[in-house]
Amino acid sequence: MKKNPFILSIFSLLLLTGCWDKTELNDVSIATGIAVDKGEEKKYKLTVEVVNSSEFSKQGAEGNAPVVTFSQEGNSLSELSNKMNVGLIREVVYSHTRVLYINEEVAKEGILGFLDYLERSGHFRNDFNILITEGPASDYTKITYPVQKSPSLKVHQQIKTLLNEWGGDPHIQLTDFIEAIISKGRSPVASAIIINGDPKKGASIENNKEIEVGARVEMDGIAIFDNEKLVGKISLEDARNYLWTQNLKKTSLTIPCEDEASMENFDVRIIHSHSKLRTSYKNGKPILHVDINGEGRLQGTECRKDITKLDVFLEYEKNMEDHIKKEVTNTIQKVQEKQGVDIFGFGDALNRSQPKKFKEVENKWNEEFIKGEVEVHVDMHLLRNGIKNKSFLSDIPNAEEE
Numbered sequence: 001m002k003k004n005p006f007i008l009s010i011f012s013l014l015l016l017t018g019c020w021d022k023t024e025l026n027d028v029s030i031a032t033g034i035a036v037d038k039g040e041e042k043k044y045k046l047t048v049e050v051v052n053s054s055e056f057s058k059q060g061a062e063g064n065a066p067v068v069t070f071s072q073e074g075n076s077l078s079e080l081s082n083k084m085n086v087g088l089i090r091e092v093v094y095s096h097t098r099v100l101y102i103n104e105e106v107a108k109e110g111i112l113g114f115l116d117y118l119e120r121s122g123h124f125r126n127d128f129n130i131l132i133t134e135g136p137a138s139d140y141t142k143i144t145y146p147v148q149k150s151p152s153l154k155v156h157q158q159i160k161t162l163l164n165e166w167g168g169d170p171h172i173q174l175t176d177f178i179e180a181i182i183s184k185g186r187s188p189v190a191s192a193i194i195i196n197g198d199p200k201k202g203a204s205i206e207n208n209k210e211i212e213v214g215a216r217v218e219m220d221g222i223a224i225f226d227n228e229k230l231v232g233k234i235s236l237e238d239a240r241n242y243l244w245t246q247n248l249k250k251t252s253l254t255i256p257c258e259d260e261a262s263m264e265n266f267d268v269r270i271i272h273s274h275s276k277l278r279t280s281y282k283n284g285k286p287i288l289h290v291d292i293n294g295e296g297r298l299q300g301t302e303c304r305k306d307i308t309k310l311d312v313f314l315e316y317e318k319n320m321e322d323h324i325k326k327e328v329t330n331t332i333q334k335v336q337e338k339q340g341v342d343i344f345g346f347g348d349a350l351n352r353s354q355p356k357k358f359k360e361v362e363n364k365w366n367e368e369f370i371k372g373e374v375e376v377h378v379d380m381h382l383l384r385n386g387i388k389n390k391s392f393l394s395d396i397p398n399a400e401e402e
Contacts, residue, residue, distance in 0.1 A: 029090040033152025035101040035137035039073035046080040047071040049141035049152055066149030069141050077114040094123040098156035100130050101137035107230035126174050129159055130190045132223035143202035143217050155217050167240040167251045184362040185347020188225040192233050193217055224339045232339045241331035245290050245344045248273050255323045257303035266301035268320055279350035286372040288346045293379040321378040332374045342369040
């Protein structure tokens, strides 16, 4: 049968129609960060940071504010996020949100109410950082920075770089946080941040033009949750020790030459590490095992011993292992005593290896975690010692020996 070319052309045109729900870029504002505080009159105050796109253009930038923020109060983040055009001119697009700031006072009361909306909504992706703020969360959406004009994009990149270079950030995103809430063998964590300096100066355009900025956002350790509620924080150093139990990528260590009282140290760059958690029971008491292994290189030393000698090199290795063991053990015991919740995942480890045993204790796992005995085993290797073998320090007479 001969086909009618007119009918074929009409059918082809139907297939080539454009998007029926398209939105022009000129009609939208891109949100890079959102902040949640307690409202004065309503339950929440939501602040949205949107990009002033003209200031990110190499030709069109005029030195104006790189972002615009707007806040309003309500009882639901779902409603508030769709109501931002009370003050903003364009439709707000949330798919590029990089940071969710949550004020610690809101976190202490519980955050399940809006986590469900963020997970259920198709407007948010899962690749944004969850950060707990000291002071108003809205302040963090306004701290400008010379290198990265958008406050939230700056913080997002800052956290990523810190994790890759030193540790200190648990790299928790929305799905990770919700999975930890659901789990009975692990409690959620999130990064904690502070503003160093005057927030009012940091919110000024002049902050971008100063050699020493008036205010900047800094990492401040890890916020610890019991279910959905904030129960405490640990320091940045403890945050790095926490990451030793979660497969730390890279970090740098300063280790005493002799004992902890020594004023002389040697420096090690950890270039690879791997950890494994195990939980066992002995005489009815849980034993919390952490196995850490990895590799590092010597970066510098104040020690006077000759590192070309094998016994000295092995001594350095032993000092490094003892140092890591002590630090990780202290952090776990600190969390047992102060917060009393298993943020490490020892309960999950028990569930994987002995599901029947975990079933017996899952409803009281944090009580079991608190009384658990910590056993950390470290197997680290120094692979090389830089471009020099022998340190010139070993040829300098020690004043104490003269």
